[in-house]
Amino acid sequence: ANPETDEEGFRILDLKKKKSALPPKRRAAPVPIMPPRETRMPVDQTWSDVWPGQRTFHPASVPLPLRQGINKLGAPPSKWANAELMKIPNFLHLTPPAIKKHCQALKKFCTEWPKGLETEEQMKNHFPLEVISFDYCYSSPSIRNALARIITIKFPLSRLKFDKHSKDKFLRLVGERYDAATDTVTIVTDKCPLKMQNYDYALYLLTALYHESWIVESWENEKCEADLEYYDWENSRSKENVVVLLKGRNEESELSSPIIDEYKKAVINLFDEGENDYNISKYK
Structure with missing residues (x-):
């Protein structure tokens, strides 16, 4: 006889089977959670090494208490799990020291500033x-x-x-x-x-x-004096009258005097700008 049969050789019907003892499960060792990177950053580190190029905002890498968004019941949400900070572009890679570092790297490819263009x-x-x-x-x-x-x-x-x-x-x-x-x-x-x-x-x-x-x-x-869009002093009757007047007095050299120039400007303004109190007073 074996455990599955009786003395007469018939199989034993076991309606309530006994469960075999299972080996104890080994507990997984807890994975250590590293603290955020911002808490382990030295104060004198080179920021361009942390944020060398354009990338989406990462709260653990930025040691700044940034906030973005609206919270009707309190302060704006912090930087952790903040979709507002992640979806907008940032310029953390364009700090003045980083720009200076980039310029120094590109300086060897640039030519000297041209002379004569200092101001x-x-x-x-x-x-x-x-x-x-x-x-x-x-x-x-x-x-x-x-x-x-x-x-x-x-x-x-x-x-x-x-x-x-x-x-x-x-x-x-x-x-x-x-x-x-x-x-x-x-x-x-x-x-x-x-x-x-x-x-x-x-x-x-x-x-x-x-x-x-x-x-x-x-x-x-083919345009005559009346068709001109402006008053042409050189071909005008006013200049001819002035020349005739000066010839009669033998004062042709006075044609370029300040008085004649002032009269010329007054006549031109009177015809081009129209009659107003200022132009008429200058003409008189």
Whole structure:
């Protein structure tokens, strides 16, 4: 007989089986949890080694008590498990020492600053064309901003070579874009979808305006004094009358005197700006 059969050889029906003793389970050794990195950072460490490049905010690596968000019942949420701090761009990799370190690494690839461009006046003298554009950085589903395509160019009118006809025509073509107080022409382009396209278009407009101002149409030579858009002193009757008057007195040399220049300005302002109390008093 064996444990599964009786003395007569029949198998024993065991309705309540006994469970065999299982070996005791070995408890897993607890994994030590390291403290946050910010608590183990020395105060004189190099921050660019901790945060060398652009990355998502990590609270254990930043030893600053930052807060972000809104909590109606108390202070703003801390930096731990803060989605507001993780989803926005940060500039922790662009600290002044890190920027200086990058500049020192790139310095060997740079050329020396050109001589003669030490001051703003010298730079404006050699490079009179000023190009203005903007870049935007903000938290949004799209990193693109439509305002970044706008290009503005500024330049002094005195740096362009004109004669009397071309300068007058250029000023009439640019219209209100010219500021007489600062002698500056401002052209803004925003029709094209890309910034570089608007930059090329602005330079094209400048080139087209300059060359168009030098073109003299056939009908422009047929204009008489009444058709002019401005008062032409050199070909005016007022100057002829002054010349006749000075010839009668044998004082032709006085044509360039300050009195004649003041009279010339008064007549030009009276015709170009219209009659007002100031211009009439100057003319009298």
